[in-house]
Amino acid sequence: MGAKGKVAKGTQTARATINDVARLAGVSKKTVSRVINRSPLLNDETRERVEKVIRELGYVPNPQARALALRRNFLVGLIHDNPNAQMVLNVQQGILEALAGTEFEMVVRPVDRNSAAMLDDVRTFLERQRLFGVVLLPPISENDALARLCDEVGCRYVRMGSAQLDDGAHMVASNDREAVREATDFLIQQGHELIGLIEGPDGFRSARERRLGFEDALEAAGRTLPRSLIARGNYTFETGVTAAERLLDLSPRPTAIFASNDEMAAGVVFAARERGIAVPEELSVIGFDDTPIAAHIWPPLTTVRWPIVSMARSAARKLVGDMVGGQAAGEQPSELPSMLVKRASVAPPPSAS
Amino acid sequence: MGAKGKVAKGTQTARATINDVARLAGVSKKTVSRVINRSPLLNDETRERVEKVIRELGYVPNPQARALALRRNFLVGLIHDNPNAQMVLNVQQGILEALAGTEFEMVVRPVDRNSAAMLDDVRTFLERQRLFGVVLLPPISENDALARLCDEVGCRYVRMGSAQLDDGAHMVASNDREAVREATDFLIQQGHELIGLIEGPDGFRSARERRLGFEDALEAAGRTLPRSLIARGNYTFETGVTAAERLLDLSPRPTAIFASNDEMAAGVVFAARERGIAVPEELSVIGFDDTPIAAHIWPPLTTVRWPIVSMARSAARKLVGDMVGGQAAGEQPSELPSMLVKRASVAPPPSAS
DNA sequence: AGCATCATGGAAACCGGTGTCAGATTAAAG
DNA sequence: CTTTAATCTGACACCGGTTTCCATGATGCT
Numbered sequence: 001m002g003a004k005g006k007v008a009k010g011t012q013t014a015r016a017t018i019n020d021v022a023r024l025a026g027v028s029k030k031t032v033s034r035v036i037n038r039s040p041l042l043n044d045e046t047r048e049r050v051e052k053v054i055r056e057l058g059y060v061p062n063p064q065a066r067a068l069a070l071r072r073n074f075l076v077g078l079i080h081d082n083p084n085a086q087m088v089l090n091v092q093q094g095i096l097e098a099l100a101g102t103e104f105e106m107v108v109r110p111v112d113r114n115s116a117a118m119l120d121d122v123r124t125f126l127e128r129q130r131l132f133g134v135v136l137l138p139p140i141s142e143n144d145a146l147a148r149l150c151d152e153v154g155c156r157y158v159r160m161g162s163a164q165l166d167d168g169a170h171m172v173a174s175n176d177r178e179a180v181r182e183a184t185d186f187l188i189q190q191g192h193e194l195i196g197l198i199e200g201p202d203g204f205r206s207a208r209e210r211r212l213g214f215e216d217a218l219e220a221a222g223r224t225l226p227r228s229l230i231a232r233g234n235y236t237f238e239t240g241v242t243a244a245e246r247l248l249d250l251s252p253r254p255t256a257i258f259a260s261n262d263e264m265a266a267g268v269v270f271a272a273r274e275r276g277i278a279v280p281e282e283l284s285v286i287g288f289d290d291t292p293i294a295a296h297i298w299p300p301l302t303t304v305r306w307p308i309v310s311m312a313r314s315a316a317r318k319l320v321g322d323m324v325g326g327q328a329a330g331e332q333p334s335e336l337p338s339m340l341v342k343r344a345s346v347a348p349p350p351s352a353s
Numbered sequence: 354m355g356a357k358g359k360v361a362k363g364t365q366t367a368r369a370t371i372n373d374v375a376r377l378a379g380v381s382k383k384t385v386s387r388v389i390n391r392s393p394l395l396n397d398e399t400r401e402r403v404e405k406v407i408r409e410l411g412y413v414p415n416p417q418a419r420a421l422a423l424r425r426n427f428l429v430g431l432i433h434d435n436p437n438a439q440m441v442l443n444v445q446q447g448i449l450e451a452l453a454g455t456e457f458e459m460v461v462r463p464v465d466r467n468s469a470a471m472l473d474d475v476r477t478f479l480e481r482q483r484l485f486g487v488v489l490l491p492p493i494s495e496n497d498a499l500a501r502l503c504d505e506v507g508c509r510y511v512r513m514g515s516a517q518l519d520d521g522a523h524m525v526a527s528n529d530r531e532a533v534r535e536a537t538d539f540l541i542q543q544g545h546e547l548i549g550l551i552e553g554p555d556g557f558r559s560a561r562e563r564r565l566g567f568e569d570a571l572e573a574a575g576r577t578l579p580r581s582l583i584a585r586g587n588y589t590f591e592t593g594v595t596a597a598e599r600l601l602d603l604s605p606r607p608t609a610i611f612a613s614n615d616e617m618a619a620g621v622v623f624a625a626r627e628r629g630i631a632v633p634e635e636l637s638v639i640g641f642d643d644t645p646i647a648a649h650i651w652p653p654l655t656t657v658r659w660p661i662v663s664m665a666r667s668a669a670r671k672l673v674g675d676m677v678g679g680q681a682a683g684e685q686p687s688e689l690p691s692m693l694v695k696r697a698s699v700a701p702p703p704s705a706s
Numbered sequence: 707a708g709c710a711t712c713a714t715g716g717a718a719a720c721c722g723g724t725g726t727c728a729g730a731t732t733a734a735a736g
Numbered sequence: 737c738t739t740t741a742a743t744c745t746g747a748c749a750c751c752g753g754t755t756t757c758c759a760t761g762a763t764g765c766t
Contacts, residue, residue: 015480018723028746033724043744063481064420065722068751073417075460085645089438092461105460105482107428108445127368128416129458237649266649273651292438296590296619297650298626371753381716386754394713418752421721 016057025053036061063103073130074103076319079122079146080137081113083235084263086291087308091137091160094312104132104320113140119149126155133157133319135312141165142205158315162206168334172315176206176288179304179338180213180258181220183286186302186340187256188221191348192284194229196247196254198264201234210260210288229254233264240267248275248283255283255349262287262294265301269345280347290341299344307336369410378406389414416456426483427456429672432475432499433490434466436588437616439644440661444490444513447665457485457673466493472502479508486510486672488665494518495558511668515559521687525668529559529641532657532691533566533611534573536639539655539693540609541574544701545637547582549600549607551617554587563613563641582607586617593620601628601636608636608702615640615647618654622698633700643694652697660689 022029027050034042035050053059067073078095082088095106109125111118126134126149133156140146141159147166150157159166162176187195197214200207211230218225231246233239240259244267247254259265265287272279279285279299287294290305314332321332371389375382380403387395388403406412420426431448435441448459462478464471479487479502486509493499494512500519503510512519515529540548550567553560564583571578584599586592593612597620600607612618618640625632632638632652640647643658667685674685 017721029723030725030746031744034745037724041743041745046744060477060481062421062722064417064424064426064483065751066724067417068415068421068753069722069724071417071751075458085442086438089442093463096461096463103481105428105462107458107460108449109458110446110449124413128413128456130417237645263649270649270651292590293646293649296616296623296646298623382753383717383755384715387715390754396714399714415752418721419754421723422752422754424721 015062016059018059018061021050021053021057021059024057025050067130071130072132074105075107075129075131076104076316077125077129077131077134078106078108078137079111079134079140080109081111081140082137084261084289084291086293087289088137090308091135091312094309094314095135095316097309098313098316099320102320107131111140113143119145122146123149123153126150126153131155135315135319136160138162138206139204156319158318160311160315162209164335165205169318171334172311172318172332173335174306174311174338175335176209176304176306176338177213177216179306179340180210180288181216183288183302183304183340184214184217184258185220186342187258187284187286187346188217190256190284190346191351192254192256193349194252194254194256196229196231196250196257197225198231198233198240198243198247198257198259198268200260201232204235207260214258233259233267235261235263237263237267237270240264241271242267244268244271245275248272248277253283255351256285256346257283258286260288262289262291262301262303265303265345266293266297269297269299269301280345282350284346284349286346294341295343302343302346303341305339305341307338310336368415369412371412371414374403374406374410374412377410378403420483424483425485427458428460428482428484429457429669430478430482430484430487431459431461431490432464432487432493433462434464434493435490437614437642437644439646440642441490443661444488444665447662447667448488448669450662451666451669452673455673460484464493466496472498475499476502476506479503479506484508488668488672489513491515491559492557509672511671513664513668515562517688518558522671524687525664525671525685526688527659527664527691528688529562529657529659529691530566530569532659532693533563533641534569536641536655536657536693537567537570537611538573539695540611540637540639540699541570543609543637543699545609546702547605547607547609549582549584549603549610550578551584551586551593551596551600551610551612551621553613554585557588560613567611586612586620588614588616590616590620590623593617594624595620597621597624598628601625601630606636608704609638609699610636611639613641615642615644615654615656618656618698619646619650622650622652622654633698635703637699637702639699647694648696655696655699656694658692658694660691663689 018029018032021032032050035047063074080088099106136157136159138161141161147157157170159171161173164171164173199211215225231243233243240263247257248271257268259268265285268285269279272283277283287301287303290303294301294303318332371382371385374385385403388400416427433441452459489510489512491514494514500510510523512524514526517524517526552564568578584596586596593616600610601624610621612621618638621638622632625636630636640654640656643656647654647656671685
């Protein structure tokens with residue numbers, strides 16, 4: 001039980017105001033305000049006295065009043081148009097971890113990338129709510145006009161993505177290209193000759209980076225990528241199935257497939273099952289993201305663990321960092337590493353056994 | 354009139370204030386305020402004149418100022434401690450659908466059910482932010498103390514759940530017991546004699562309802578449920594695997610398993626694969642929720658489609674209904690139906706073929 | 707017509723903080 | 737022992753709405 005209640009709660013919950021604190025501490029509102037806002041030009045002795053009263057009263061400044069006076073809300077927005085539920089939730093988790101214990105809250109705002117009114121909607125949202133800052137999740141984070149809009153309305157922002165698209169203060173990225181190169185190298189080392197690629201949708205930066213990584217690996221091995229071995233999906237399970245069906249009907253059939261995300265990789269496994277192709281004996285599969293589905297299907301997927309939670313946490317810390325914890329928040333990394341998680345979906349090709 | 358009007362800001366983006374509207378409409382702030390808040394005692398002609406100016410100016414009241422004056426924020430909170438990412442995201446989607454086009458925003462707040470400070474944390478959250486209302490997601494929605502707390506601090510709330518735990522104004526529920534009875538009936542009709550149950554964690558209302566539905570079906574068929582055919586998981590994939598392993602090692606082995614959610618059902622399929630037991634030829638599986646994983650594993654799962662998005666939308670409408678759209682929001686349903694989705698994971702038992 | 711009742715709109719206070727700027731204190735310099 | 741500068745502190749207006757209180761004109765009733 002919390003024995004913090006020195007404030008007698010009568011019938012009504014009477015929250016202490018800044019005036020109460022000021023009166024009891026024998027100072028003015030303004031001085032209390034200075035204490036709250038960590039103003040440097042303040043006598044230490046005065047500060048302590050006020051802080052003592054604040055503690056005794058259990059006083060917490062009213063966020064609505066502060067928002068009005070400061071013309072800035074203590075809300076961090078998450079703007080996304082991401083089709084992958086798990087990814088969105090991981091990002092939320094990361095942001096909330098960074099915001100825990102602060103006065104900030106998270107408000108979530110999905111947008112429609114294809115809507116002509118998208119930018120106007122976001123502008124209205126930002127101006128109305130006067131958000132402290134926003135985290136932009138890919139793919140919408142790749143939209144430069146959106147970033148400019150944030151600047152314009154005076155809203156801080158941090159973009160998440162698969163490659164550095166902005167300066168360190170506004171970007172938290174992974175290095176997808178490098179990660180995919182390693183994953184593809186792994187397939188090549190296992191002896192695979194015909195490796196199919198299911199790439200992400202056109203216009204997604206991550207799709208491009210991952211394809212480049214794939215090509216990097218082939219090139220390093222002195223191979224070229226035939227057009228027929230490339231299929232495209234839009235990061236959903238269903239398009240993964242369709243793309244895999246095309247690749248699996250090829251003759252000769254690829255013995256391995258790299259899918260640009262786990263959803264599509266799960267689709268590959270599904271399509272293989274439908275055709276009676278054994279995974280990994282006859283077909284090796286690698287995905288990307290390491291979402292739960294990767295570990296929950298049979299066989300569990302070899303995949304690239306995308307540091308999404310850390311990226312989101314880092315992004316949120318960048319936003320509010322200078323407001324809370326001072327140097328504790330410190331300099332947040334702008335690039336976080338991925339790693340290859342090896343599971344049962346990869347084996348040497350049949351011919352190599 | 355001593356029009357000590359403010360100096361017009363030239364280049365700066367000056368959002369219209371209530372004073373601008375009042376001046377241009379030739380009325381007082383108060384009158385504009387009455388228009389905004391749909392006060393009934395107002396001349397129709399005056400109202401229209403003011404509304405015209407509002408439209409022309411593109412005026413939108415400042416939410417921060419309203420929040421301060423009204424002592425109530427235009428935020429709807431989502432409080433949850435749900436382990437299932439997909440479910441949380443579906444709920445968010447439903448809430449956002451209900452809030453679209455209104456002045457409300459959604460703030461998400463995960464809590465820790467096991468923390469002793471949970472209630473205090475939530476109280477602080479509600480009092481500080483002065484939320485308009487909250488949606489409570491199971492399992493935390495089953496916590497009566499939490500509902501009482503909301504009442505106490507004057508925060509509206511709507512609970513979501515698997516059974517009616519509260520009056521219609523505060524509850525949106527499905528009827529899990531009935532849905533599971535139907536699902537189990539389906540297994541019985543297919544000819545299964547030994548049906549295993551993987552129930553949800555102790556203390557979850559949904560776990561209890563689903564077990565009761567299971568028992569209802571057996572009882573109606575004149576059977577009893579041996580203790581050995583019941584295993585327990587905590588709604589995660591991993592505990593589903595463990596529970597399934599125990600059931601599959603029984604002799605005689607059950608020919609069908611009902612798992613209380615899809616995650617655990619996916620675990621059952623996984624465990625069966627590990628043991629070389631063919632699904633559905635040697636083992637039928639039914640899950641609950643119809644989350645994406647159900648359709649994305651092989652074989653696709655027969656499952657109960659839980660109307661989670663509609664429930665969340667309905668819950669949010671109940672909260673803000675009287676504020677927006679008047680009767681358009683109308684009376685929201687308090688119970689929404691589930692349905693059995695038949696996929697490939699169920700077949701008659703081997704002996705029956 | 708005269709008076710009570712009611713609907714309407716305005717001035718000013720208020721919600722609970724923050725910004726500006728001048729005045730008070732104290733320290734350093736002359 | 738002044739004078740000057742630097743450091744703290746508080747009075748007051750302000751953020752942009754809502755609400756209270758009251759004056760005003762319109763309406764109803766006898």
